Amino acid sequence: MTASIALPRILRVGAGASAELAGVLDSLKLSRPLLVSDPFVVERPFFQALLADLKEAGLSPGVFAETVPDPTSTVVEEGVRALREGGFDSVVGVGGGSPIDTAKAVALLSTHGGRMRDYRTPVVTDALALPVVAVPTTAGSGSECTRYSVITDAETGERMLCAGLAMLPRAALVDFELTLDVPPRLTADTGLDALTRAIEAYVSARANPVSDGLAREAMRTVFTHLRAAYAEPGDRPAREALMVGAAQAGMAFSNSGAALVHGMSRPVGTHFGVAHGLSNAMLLPTLTEFSVPSAPDRYAECARAMGLAGPNSTDGEATGALVWELRLLNQDLEVPTPRGHGISAERWWGLAPLMAEQALASEEAADGPRMPTVEEAVELYHAVYG
Template identity: 80%
Template structure:
């Protein structure tokens, strides 16, 4: 069966890419963008410079700066009201995955109406939404290059995966200079998030030769440079590499899929308000160890791509090195367990069966090399707790 591939129509990568927003909007025939961001980004000098450049070129931007970490249906609804009141013709998501995912969701409802729960997986929405331009300020989510948005339903506390070409940005401006002042914790969590995207895209049941190439390059780049970006925030070479790797990883999983780590991660974020990247990082080593026996050749290739194992190593040697190195990476990046993060043990055990059901319902675990039962997912949650 042929693979279905989709990428942003315009992709500009490198220092200063964000300064080309006005040119890109003009090239797409757009003149009234609503910039979607969070209060912190809206206060930053570079954001004010973006607004100034737009206005100098005759573009009339609006600003919606009410996004929150792990965007909610309430915030999306507020964004839709701002969109309609201002009669804007497009959305520009400026920030991490949350503002960009919010912009995608607002663009979807602005074009098609309804509620976000109408579009959650397994629904796939390919009908065009309003144009979205993504300007990421973190290196990890890959949302600037994916056909997915994750929105929390405030009525059910469910993190909903919404998918389809309607969620794919029309353009992405990937400027690593916007990440230079990322704090160490955010650098680590989003970086491991990107590494998870690449690994899961590669081992997914829906992997294809194009996504494989993107995932291999992303893994190699991210693993080689993430520690440096974490320990030395001013290392421009590392920052640029991690940013590029994150975008490649986003393109890989958008055209393949994610798997069990992401399926288990979303309920953790919904119930315990753990950032998406951090919950992925918590899960990655243990879920990888659970899964390697069902696709040892694919996981071994991951290890070889990242230089964890020699080209001539056996699959057993390579997969052993992969699990060991992922655990070591988490230690060096100070990734906490749920226990160390302060999550209450009793509440964790109580919610584990529900989280397992929600993980399976997302569909992502079905793409995993080893497809787990609900009982096995509960056991994994217990093992991950710490």
């Protein structure tokens, strides 16, 4: 089967890459960018410097700073109105995965019209939308390199996965210096999000030689450096490695797919408001252990890529080490269980059957090596609860 590979046209990686925004926009013949971000990011000195650089270069930028965690269709529609009223010719997403996903969705709707629910999977929108440039400030989702955007339907509460080349940024400026003041909790959650994406890209039914190479390197890099960045936020080598690893994981995920962790994670966010990276982290060890029997060779290679097993280890030894180390990593990074996060047992157990049905209806779960029954998915949610 032919693999379809898509990457940003322009990818700048390294310290100071974000300062090249004006030149990148100019190279794309764009002069009126709408910067999409959140209230916290727009107050940071680097954002104000970006804005000043754009104006000094003769561009006419605008700012939409109303994005929220787990972006909603309402916020996207507000962004579209701001874009149209200002006559902007491009969108620049600055921030974590939520502002970048919002920027992609604004570009999509402003070009193709309709409502966000019209574009939820299994719909795939490959017709190009307004150009997007992504400037990530966290090392996690890799949204700057993916053809996906996740938007919550404001009316139903559903977290909708929207896919296609319309969501792929034309350019990504991956600057690890923007992450040096990210606090430990966010560092852990976004880093574990990147690790989950890399592992699931590797075991996905749509994995291919290109995504495999990116996923292996992302796993190695993120696992090696995540504890250091968590313990010492100013550790520049660790921060740089995490930023590159997250981008690689995003590229792997975008060109391969996800699996059961992502499928079962989204309903947790929908019903309990748990951030996506954290819900992935809560589920990763238990769901990996469940899935291993259906793809022991692939999971064993994950362990070897992460340095958890030697090249001559058996698959059983390697997968055992993988599950053990994922649990230990969650412990070291103080990842709470749903119970520890403050979710009541009554609500969790009451919603588990519905979450199981929603998870198994997702395209992501279908791409994984092992598809549970609804009853098994409910049992997995119970096991994860803590």
